[in-house]
Amino acid sequence: MKKSDVLKAWGRILQGRKPSLSIEITRECPLRCPGCYAYGDEHLGGGTTLRGLSDYRGQALIDGVIDVVDRHKPLHLSIVGGDPLVRYRELETLVPQLLARGVHVQIVTSAFRAIPADWARLPHLTIAVSIDGLREEHDVRRAPATYDRILKNIAGQSVTIHCTVTGQMMKRPGYLRDFLAFWTPRPEIRKVWFSLFTPQVGDDLPEILTPAERAEAISQMMALRREFSKLDMAESLIRQFATPPRSPEECVFAKTTEVVSADLTTPVTPCQFGGTPDCSSCGCIASMGLAAVADHKLGGVLPVGALLKASVWAGGWRSELGAAPPPPPKLKVLH
Ligand code: SF4
Numbered sequence: 001m002k003k004s005d006v007l008k009a010w011g012r013i014l015q016g017r018k019p020s021l022s023i024e025i026t027r028e029c030p031l032r033c034p035g036c037y038a039y040g041d042e043h044l045g046g047g048t049t050l051r052g053l054s055d056y057r058g059q060a061l062i063d064g065v066i067d068v069v070d071r072h073k074p075l076h077l078s079i080v081g082g083d084p085l086v087r088y089r090e091l092e093t094l095v096p097q098l099l100a101r102g103v104h105v106q107i108v109t110s111a112f113r114a115i116p117a118d119w120a121r122l123p124h125l126t127i128a129v130s131i132d133g134l135r136e137e138h139d140v141r142r143a144p145a146t147y148d149r150i151l152k153n154i155a156g157q158s159v160t161i162h163c164t165v166t167g168q169m170m171k172r173p174g175y176l177r178d179f180l181a182f183w184t185p186r187p188e189i190r191k192v193w194f195s196l197f198t199p200q201v202g203d204d205l206p207e208i209l210t211p212a213e214r215a216e217a218i219s220q221m222m223a224l225r226r227e228f229s230k231l232d233m234a235e236s237l238i239r240q241f242a243t244p245p246r247s248p249e250e251c252v253f254a255k256t257t258e259v260v261s262a263d264l265t266t267p268v269t270p271c272q273f274g275g276t277p278d279c280s281s282c283g284c285i286a287s288m289g290l291a292a293v294a295d296h297k298l299g300g301v302l303p304v305g306a307l308l309k310a311s312v313w314a315g316g317w318r319s320e321l322g323a324a325p326p327p328p329p330k331l332k333v334l335h
């Protein structure tokens with residue numbers, strides 16, 4: 001993240017706005033991935049599920065998304081689902097309109113269908129393609145978005161690969177290296193990001209990394225970033241995987257990102273995972289990236305995180321005109 005982006009985000013927070021917005025633009029997805037959080041029973045808090053929501057299509061979806069964006073005025077918009085490419089016709093109209101508003105747009109997809117050719121030339125647009133490991137495992141977990149189909153559908157594009165590392169992957173030595181060796185030489189691949197699988201509280205799934213596997217993944221990512229320049233993960237970010245936020249209250253990402261589901265109204269809380277995520281096992285790259293920013297000390301003294309916390313408080317007070325200010329946060333200034 002550039003310094004200018006941090007300053008712009010800080011300005012938004014002081015205005016009582018969250019600088020980042022994520023919209024689940026459709027409830028539909030042709031995949032049935034094991035461990036998918038979006039379709040979990042508790043994703044929207046337990047009252048209803050993503051599949052149970054009414055969603056939009058056509059001009060109603062275009063108008064609805066623009067309306068949400070104009071009200072929130074985010075700097076960064078993540079378009080997720082379901083799979084956003086289910087609504088690729090609407091996105092072909094929406095994406096240029098969103099970019100014209102000065103918003104950085106990220107579309108997270110399985111690439112189960114071809115990515116529109118025009119998107120390869122659009123600045124400030126990130127296409128993040130989710131790939132769950134090497135071909136053998138991925139093709140079982142993510143059919144019909146198989147390796148062959150992804151390779152065909154990203155031809156001529158410039159995409160970021162996002163791989164969620166699971167316990168199963170860490171049980172095979174050299175897995176992450178083999179993954180990078182397959183994908184990074186390809187010209188369509190701009191960057192690669194790794195997240196670690198994030199469970200819900202109480203989950204008992206084979207995807208969950210043991211503490212030893214988590215430590216090993218961190219150590220491997222540290223080494224692999226030197227070998228593969230397309231692994232776009234700073235050391236300061238990778239270090240954060242060792243000490244994830246203890247709760248949503250401590251998570252800068254959750255505090256600065258609004259998430260809205262497919263009816264364009266229902267909020268997803270406390271973060272994009274919904275439900276009751278196990279923060280102590282969080283492996284979300286976005287959360288770790290912002291934790292790394294928060295960890296940075298201004299002038300070597302004041303952690304950016306303390307400043308952000310105070311700013312979230314000040315912004316919240318400012319946006320609640322007429323309301324009594326909440327108690328100030330506990331600021332710990334290091335001398
Ligand atoms: S592609 Fe994404 S939304 Fe669809 S099932 Fe897989 S993880 Fe869930």
Ligand code: SF4
Nearest residue numbers: 251271277279282287
């Ligand atoms: S992003 Fe991770 S740390 Fe932040 S609230 Fe969600 S699960 Fe917790």
